[in-house]
Amino acid sequence: MINSQLCGILGIKYPLFQGGMAHISDAKLAAAVSEAGGLGIISAASGNIDYISGQIDAAKALTDKPFGVNIMLMGANVEEIAELVAEKKVPVVTTGAGNPSKYMEKWKTAGIKVVPVIPSSSLAKMVERAGADAVIAEGGESGGHVGDMTTMALVPQVCDAVSIPVIAAGGIYDGRSVAAAFMLGACGVQLGTRFLTAFECNISRAYKDRILKAKDTSTIVTGKRLGHPVRSLKSPFSREYFKAEYSDISDEDLEQMAIGSLRAAVVDGDEKKGCFLAGQISGMVNREQSSKEIIEEIFAETETILKGAGRWLK
Numbered sequence: 001m002i003n004s005q006l007c008g009i010l011g012i013k014y015p016l017f018q019g020g021m022a023h024i025s026d027a028k029l030a031a032a033v034s035e036a037g038g039l040g041i042i043s044a045a046s047g048n049i050d051y052i053s054g055q056i057d058a059a060k061a062l063t064d065k066p067f068g069v070n071i072m073l074m075g076a077n078v079e080e081i082a083e084l085v086a087e088k089k090v091p092v093v094t095t096g097a098g099n100p101s102k103y104m105e106k107w108k109t110a111g112i113k114v115v116p117v118i119p120s121s122s123l124a125k126m127v128e129r130a131g132a133d134a135v136i137a138e139g140g141e142s143g144g145h146v147g148d149m150t151t152m153a154l155v156p157q158v159c160d161a162v163s164i165p166v167i168a169a170g171g172i173y174d175g176r177s178v179a180a181a182f183m184l185g186a187c188g189v190q191l192g193t194r195f196l197t198a199f200e201c202n203i204s205r206a207y208k209d210r211i212l213k214a215k216d217t218s219t220i221v222t223g224k225r226l227g228h229p230v231r232s233l234k235s236p237f238s239r240e241y242f243k244a245e246y247s248d249i250s251d252e253d254l255e256q257m258a259i260g261s262l263r264a265a266v267v268d269g270d271e272k273k274g275c276f277l278a279g280q281i282s283g284m285v286n287r288e289q290s291s292k293e294i295i296e297e298i299f300a301e302t303e304t305i306l307k308g309a310g311r312w313l314k
């Protein structure tokens with residue numbers, strides 16, 4: 001059995017979060033992960049307030065286990081979503097792409113456990129002071145919006161900077177990466193990319209096939225020019241966008257190019273216009289499995305590795 005303080009704090013069996021992926025992480029995936037003993041997370045960046053509200057109700061109907069909602073702080077309707085999760089007393093809120101301190105009092109009063117994603121130890125300290133229950137230290141190996149630090153360098157520095165639990169994200173795939181995250185001082189992990197090919201993950205066939213075919217060097221970071229770097233699979237869209245960033249096209253036109261590209265990938269499976277967000281571990285994702293199989297396999301491997309760790313000592 002895995003022994004992590006995170007399980008006691010959140011009431012989960014395995015110290016694993018499924019990342020809140022915009023347009024992807026819905027009630028069905030979140031409930032499957034929570035039912036399997038991890039923490040399933042619904043992305044609040046997937047639709048309007050009524051849609052998010054419906055997804056929270058759907059998750060409550062599908063599982064009586066804890067689940068979370070991820071709020072992308074750069075996204076639309078953040079105030080409204082912040083209110084909604086408090087009203088609905090969602091068990092856990094994770095945040096991304098900003099500092100959630102101003103919502104902390106509202107969420108804590110509602111009994112919500114708040115776990116911000118942070119890309120640096122300074123922001124980790126800030127959210128700890130504001131009352132965060134744990135932090136997710138996400139390295140730039142992850143898919144989607146990325147910071148500069150790698151998971152390997154970020155996690156131990158965040159662990160030294162704060163005394164709340166640290167969850168490692170970015171580049172986590174199997175028992176090897178979970179054991180490594182524990183050794184860096186983390187007491188849990190968050191995975192996004194590996195769940196893209198879960199049976200319960202409702203994305204286009206083209207998206208799943210691209211992930212299944214990817215290799216280690218298949219991702220690219222675009223968006224640096226506008227200050228929002230994003231990791232995705234190399235594709236006609238990402239190559240064209242990357243070229244445009246280094247051309248004399250205006251910032252407005254560049255921004256225009258990306259509009260609708262996430263939906264085009266997730267919903268339409270549009271090979272030309274789609275932006276297929278994915279992390280650097282895509283090269284290892286070569287099977288479709290249930291969320292339960294994924295989680296049980298990861299922690300069986302983690303146990304085997306940790307039990308064998310004595311081989312490094314004479």
Ligand code: TUI
Pocket residue numbers: 022045072095096097098099117118119123138143144145146147228230262277
């Ligand atoms: O948020 C993510 N990953 C995402 S969000 C997303 S949706 C999107 N759509 C179109 C373009 C761009 C994104 C796709 N992937 N991960 C969590 C994360 N948060 N990574 C980095 C951060 C972060 C960055 C800065 C957290 C806090 C932060 O604070 C800056 C400050 O001081 O306010």
